[in-house]
Amino acid sequence: MWKYVVRRTLYMIPILFGVTLITFLLFNVAGGDPAAQMAGKNATAERIEEIRVLYGFNKPIHMQYLDFVRQIVTFDYGRSISSKQKISTMIFGESPELSPVLTSLSLTLPAFLLTLLITISIALVLTVKRGSKLDKSVMVICLALLSFSSLVYILVGQKWLGYELGIFEISGWDPSWTERWRYLTLPTIIFVILSLGSNILFYRTIFLEEIFQDYVRTAKSKGLGQKVILFKHVLRNAMIPIITLVVIQMPFLILGALLTEAFFGIPGLGGLIFQALNEADFPVIRAMTVLITIMYMVFQLITDVLYSVVDPKVTLK
Amino acid sequence: MKQFITSMIILSLAWMSLTGCTKKKDLEADTLNLALSANVKGLDPAQAGDLYSNTVIAQIYERLFSYHYLKRPLSLEPRLADGMPVASKDGLTHTFKIKKGIKFQDDAAFPNGKGRELVAQDFIYAWKRVADPNVNSEGWWIFDNRIVGLNAWRDGMKDGKVTYDTVVEGMKATDSHTIQIKLIKPYYQLYYVLAMNYTAPIAKEAVEKYGKEFLNHPVGTGPYMLKSWVRNNKLELVANPNWAGQTYPTEGEEGDKEAGLLEDAGKKLPLIKKIVLREITEDQPRWLNFMKGNLDVAAIPKDNFDSSVVAGELTDEMKAKKIELIITEDPDVTYTAFNMDDPVLGKNKKLRQAMALAYNGEEVIKKFYNNRAIKAHSPIPPGVDGYEKGFSNPYKKFDVSKAKKFIEDAGFPEGKGLPTFEFMAGSSSTSRQMAEYFKENLKTIGINLTITQNSWPQFTKKIRERKGQIWGIAWGADYPDAENFLQLFYSRNASPGANGSNYENPKFDALYEKAALLPPGEERTAIYQQMRDIIVEDSPWIFGAHRLGYAVKHGWLKNYKPHRIIDDKMKYYKIDKDLKAKLKAKL
Numbered sequence: 001m002w003k004y005v006v007r008r009t010l011y012m013i014p015i016l017f018g019v020t021l022i023t024f025l026l027f028n029v030a031g032g033d034p035a036a037q038m039a040g041k042n043a044t045a046e047r048i049e050e051i052r053v054l055y056g057f058n059k060p061i062h063m064q065y066l067d068f069v070r071q072i073v074t075f076d077y078g079r080s081i082s083s084k085q086k087i088s089t090m091i092f093g094e095s096p097e098l099s100p101v102l103t104s105l106s107l108t109l110p111a112f113l114l115t116l117l118i119t120i121s122i123a124l125v126l127t128v129k130r131g132s133k134l135d136k137s138v139m140v141i142c143l144a145l146l147s148f149s150s151l152v153y154i155l156v157g158q159k160w161l162g163y164e165l166g167i168f169e170i171s172g173w174d175p176s177w178t179e180r181w182r183y184l185t186l187p188t189i190i191f192v193i194l195s196l197g198s199n200i201l202f203y204r205t206i207f208l209e210e211i212f213q214d215y216v217r218t219a220k221s222k223g224l225g226q227k228v229i230l231f232k233h234v235l236r237n238a239m240i241p242i243i244t245l246v247v248i249q250m251p252f253l254i255l256g257a258l259l260t261e262a263f264f265g266i267p268g269l270g271g272l273i274f275q276a277l278n279e280a281d282f283p284v285i286r287a288m289t290v291l292i293t294i295m296y297m298v299f300q301l302i303t304d305v306l307y308s309v310v311d312p313k314v315t316l317k
Numbered sequence: 318m319k320q321f322i323t324s325m326i327i328l329s330l331a332w333m334s335l336t337g338c339t340k341k342k343d344l345e346a347d348t349l350n351l352a353l354s355a356n357v358k359g360l361d362p363a364q365a366g367d368l369y370s371n372t373v374i375a376q377i378y379e380r381l382f383s384y385h386y387l388k389r390p391l392s393l394e395p396r397l398a399d400g401m402p403v404a405s406k407d408g409l410t411h412t413f414k415i416k417k418g419i420k421f422q423d424d425a426a427f428p429n430g431k432g433r434e435l436v437a438q439d440f441i442y443a444w445k446r447v448a449d450p451n452v453n454s455e456g457w458w459i460f461d462n463r464i465v466g467l468n469a470w471r472d473g474m475k476d477g478k479v480t481y482d483t484v485v486e487g488m489k490a491t492d493s494h495t496i497q498i499k500l501i502k503p504y505y506q507l508y509y510v511l512a513m514n515y516t517a518p519i520a521k522e523a524v525e526k527y528g529k530e531f532l533n534h535p536v537g538t539g540p541y542m543l544k545s546w547v548r549n550n551k552l553e554l555v556a557n558p559n560w561a562g563q564t565y566p567t568e569g570e571e572g573d574k575e576a577g578l579l580e581d582a583g584k585k586l587p588l589i590k591k592i593v594l595r596e597i598t599e600d601q602p603r604w605l606n607f608m609k610g611n612l613d614v615a616a617i618p619k620d621n622f623d624s625s626v627v628a629g630e631l632t633d634e635m636k637a638k639k640i641e642l643i644i645t646e647d648p649d650v651t652y653t654a655f656n657m658d659d660p661v662l663g664k665n666k667k668l669r670q671a672m673a674l675a676y677n678g679e680e681v682i683k684k685f686y687n688n689r690a691i692k693a694h695s696p697i698p699p700g701v702d703g704y705e706k707g708f709s710n711p712y713k714k715f716d717v718s719k720a721k722k723f724i725e726d727a728g729f730p731e732g733k734g735l736p737t738f739e740f741m742a743g744s745s746s747t748s749r750q751m752a753e754y755f756k757e758n759l760k761t762i763g764i765n766l767t768i769t770q771n772s773w774p775q776f777t778k779k780i781r782e783r784k785g786q787i788w789g790i791a792w793g794a795d796y797p798d799a800e801n802f803l804q805l806f807y808s809r810n811a812s813p814g815a816n817g818s819n820y821e822n823p824k825f826d827a828l829y830e831k832a833a834l835l836p837p838g839e840e841r842t843a844i845y846q847q848m849r850d851i852i853v854e855d856s857p858w859i860f861g862a863h864r865l866g867y868a869v870k871h872g873w874l875k876n877y878k879p880h881r882i883i884d885d886k887m888k889y890y891k892i893d894k895d896l897k898a899k900l901k902a903k904l
Contacts, residue, residue: 032774036781036813040366040455041792044814047457048781050450050475083358084532090548098547155601163605170609171602172595173550263599267549271598275356280774 001308004316005301012297016290020072023289024065032280034081055081068286077287082279087287090272097175104256104268107184111191112253115199116246118192123203124230127211138200145197154263157190171265187264191257206241210234239310247303251295346894349592349874349887350612352603356549356596359532363446365514366455373594375884376554377422378517378537381413381440382508384883387569387578390700391797391882393508397435397518397538399494408503408836413496415440420559424536426526432559435538437490439518442481444488446524447515450475456515463507464488465499481521503834505841509796514884540587540888554592554887562586565876565889578878587888588876607869610901613892614643614870614877619747622687626867629688639872639900644865646691647881648698648794650802651861653755654818658783661736663819668735669856671723673712675762676755676859680715685751690862695849696792696802698863700880702837703799703845710853713860720762732763740766741776741788751789781813789861790817797882798837799845803829806852820857873897 035051036043052058056067071077077087093099126135162170168186210216211234219229256270276284307314353369362378365371383396395401399414421432447454448471460467465487473479487499500507510516523536535543538561541554567582581588597603600618607615617625625635631642653676657663682690694710697703721731729735742752749770756766766787771779779785795801807829810816828848835841852858870877875891 030775032772032776033778033781034774036777037774038453038455039813040458042455042458042795042815043781044458044461044810047461048813051453054450054453079529084361084364084529085359085548086529100548158601159605163609166609170605170611171597171599172606173547175547175550263602265550265595265597265602267547271549278773280772 001305001316005305008301015297016293019293020068020289021065023286024068027282027285028061034280034282037280038081071286072290078283080281080284082281087284090284091269091287091291097177100267100269100272101254103266104261104270105254106180107187107191107260107266107268108253108257111188112249114188115192115195119196119199120203122200123207126204127207128226128230130208142197142200145193150194150259153190153193154259157186158263162186171263173266183264183266187260187266191260202245206238207234210237236310240307243303243306243310247299247306250299251292254295255292346897347590347892349589349890349892351592352595352597352606352612352615354603355598357552360535360543361532362443362514362517362519363452363454363456364532371514371884373552374514374535376541376592376887377535377539377543378514379539379885380512380514380517382512383885384512385566386883386886386889387566387573387878389570391880393512409500411498411507415494415496416561417494419538419561421520421536421538422542422557422559424523426520426523426536435518436493437496439520440496441488441490442521443517443519445481446519454515456513459510459513459515463500463504465501505836506796506798506800509798513795539885541592549596551596552594556587556590578876581876581891588891589887592887608904610871610904613874614868617867617869619687625869631869638904640869641872643868643870643877643879645879646699647864647866648700648797649791649864650693650696650698651789651791651864653787653789653859653861655787655857656783656785656819657821657857658819659786662786665727666855667723667727668729670712671720671727671762672759672764673856673859674714674716674720674723675758677715677758678713678861681751681754682862684754685747686862686864689867690864693860693863695853695860696805696858697799697845697849698794701794701797701799701802703842703849705846710860712853712856717761724762735764737765737767739786740768741779741785742768742770743776744770744772780817783812783819794882800832803845803848806857818857820855822851822855825851872900
């Protein structure tokens with residue numbers, strides 16, 4: 001297995017360069033002019049040219065790409081051309097409390113785990129009670145939940161629960177570990193509700209697929225109880241699709257939730273790429289692309305390794 | 318005895334915690350709570366290019382001049398300068414005295430952490446930073462080709478031939494508290510730019526200590542200091558004990574007294590010890606936080622406008638909460654620009670005038686600005702020298718039949734023979750809707766548009782590379798002088814400069830150059846108006862609107878009189894603590 005992991009890790013290098021090359025070309029062709037952007041509203045031609053020289057935008061394209069590669073290799077992404085802030089600080093923060101990555105995670109990770117727990121439990125109950133009134137009504141509710149835009153939940157949740165009833169803070173943030181939960185409760189609830197519909201339907205389908213398998217019938221005929229069948233057999237066998245879904249979502253948890261963070265004023269990573277794109281902030285876009293690519297590949301690898309752990313039939317070669 | 322001691326300890330502990338509590342509460346009640354609708358980038362005055370960073374910088378740093386808080390039209394007054402400067406007869410040499418005894422805030426950059434006295438060299442150093450190509454300041458335009466020897470110094474910095482110690486002929490400290498500026502040619506906007514944050518004095522020690530992180534460690538002479546900053550969340554400012562101080566103005570314009578704006582006349586500033594600035598980028602949370610009393614003042618979002626303002630007044634429900642409406646005229650102009658380089662658009666004055674006549678400006682103001690704007694007849698907004706109340710632009714009225722006649726005169730009856738023009742819109746949905754409405758307007762006279770949506774960087778790139786045909790955009794004043802707007806038509810500022818329309822008219826250029834050499838006064842204003850008339854006739858733009866700022870504030874916030882250009886304003890604000898406690902409980 002270790003050989004496999006090492007080989008996959010080595011594969012990551014060409015993929016990373018491929019992805020960065022495409023991003024680089026795309027932004028050079030379709031992006032705005034960062035020099036004009038930086039020069040501001042009273043800029044002159046000379047001033048824009050000066051900025052090109054200062055930041056190396058005047059160099060031939062392949063030289064600019066080489067600079068980028070150098071950044072990837074040395075892990076030094078320099079500063080944002082828009083805010084002039086250090087990019088590593090913009091992503092990882094000056095301290096754990098002020099870290100945008102950890103801020104995003106403190107919203108998304110608990111919310112995600114909570115969603116997992118709730119949706120798998122509900123899906124298991126529905127699998128047992130399939131076809132019943134309960135099953136049907138929950139399905140209808142799930143579909144209804146899915147048919148609203150995520151913005152609706154945020155706007156209504158904030159106005160009703162935050163403003164009118166005053167149960168939660170309307171928006172805001174306190175970086176201290178002991179205080180931040182006050183601002184996280186409402187966005188977490190909304191995050192969970194947002195993922196409820198699709199996840200319940202997904203897990204229910206998976207469990208239903210398993211429940212009609214021969215091994216379940218065998219187990220039943222052996223006289224095993226419903227609980228044992230569900231938890232020991234069905235859940236274990238449904239692990240592969242569950243792992244796929246869970247691990248694939250991990251990079252997105254780190255990247256934060258754009259809308260939720262923006263509306264609740266949570267200073268995570270959510271808005272970073274969005275803002276960088278709006279300002280033609282190449283250095284930030286580059287750093288984030290590399291980060292996303294690496295995370296995506298790492299979690300893909302973790303998925304494959306986990307497959308072999310939960311399913312003995314899968315061997316990594 | 319033991320028991321007595323224990324009870325004493327308990328009592329004193331209880332007392333301490335009690336007083337501690339009241340003190341904390343007191344401070345909270347005496348805190349100004351404001352929202353910024355975009356994130357602050359950094360706090361280096363040389364980089365003060367965006368409104369939000371500027372808002373914070375202006376409370377921490379000071380400039381030679383600032384504007385009188387209450388008087389309108391704006392009037393410049395000395396801030397760090399000791400009186401108004403002395404100018405030589407030819408208008409080329411200006412001598413500024415600096416107030417004595419001004420101190421920088423305490424900071425680790427200074428020996429023993431104690432702020433030292435401000436001297437003339439701190440200004441020279443800051444201004445050189447604006448000129449230094451390696452600092453890459455957006456504010457360079459304020460000095461570019463204005464000051465003797467400064468452009469040469471800038472070029473020298475590029476090659477490493479000069480240093481900050483190299484003396485620039487036109488920018489000298491003649492003694493510890495005197496600065497002399499020598500201009501290449503008269504530059505009457507000089508005093509205005511010396512009221513901009515770019516020119517705030519900077520202690521070299523601070524830049525040397527913090528290096529590239531200086532933008533996160535502001536060290537100013539102003540009324541407030543940065544206490545903490547959680548990026549993209551909030552900034553906390555506290556009163557600077559070293560601040561030399563200032564008193565609240567004793568006079569204002571008509572109506573200020575009745576509005577209660579002179580109640581604190583003569584009092585020592587700042588009136589509030591702590592400011593919390595929350596960076597809230599979305600409308601709803603900003604609005605809800607205001608309505609809950611967590612913010613003292615807020616702009617009214619478009620979606621909440623109809624439910625809070627009826628016929629220009631706040632609803633009774635809002636009034637009952639003692640919320641007040643504040644309307645201000647923003648010195649800005651929105652416009653639809655034509656690229657004069659375009660072979661069809663640039664050569665057909667009648668065609669451009671026809672398009673201006675077909676543009677239903679009043680409806681646009683109703684539909685897209687909730688009536689929060691006034692029709693623009695020229696590029697010069699109210700409150701700016703050169704603005705003429707009652708001036709009427711003959712092409713600034715919605716007249717389809719006249720437009721049809723004009724387009725016929727231009728040789729394109731009913732639009733026949735005209736290509737489809739590209740209209741560049743921004744990326745927002747409002748921008749798209751406005752473009753669609755303009756498209757409908759032009760269709761009535763037979764002109765077709767295709768609309769493209771662009772991110773801001775793509776948008777500016779197309780304009781700078783002269784690739785746009787028609788687009789909608791706006792300009793806000795840097796200082797209250799029409800020159801700041803008229804420069805947008807000066808041919809030497811053509812793309813990639815600020816004259817995105819690439820308008821060129823030798824007559825206009827000559828007047829522009831003439832006005833630049835004149836001091837403020839009737840003669841100059843008359844020339845500004847001549848220039849305006851040329852622009853109106855040539856119609857390189859369709860003038861849109863001058864926007865009005867609609868803000869609401871709670872009754873407990875006092876001394877609030879906003880103006881887009883006055884930025885060092887928070888020291889004047891006051892919170893009526895008792896009223897706040899009473900009103901907030903009901904929200």
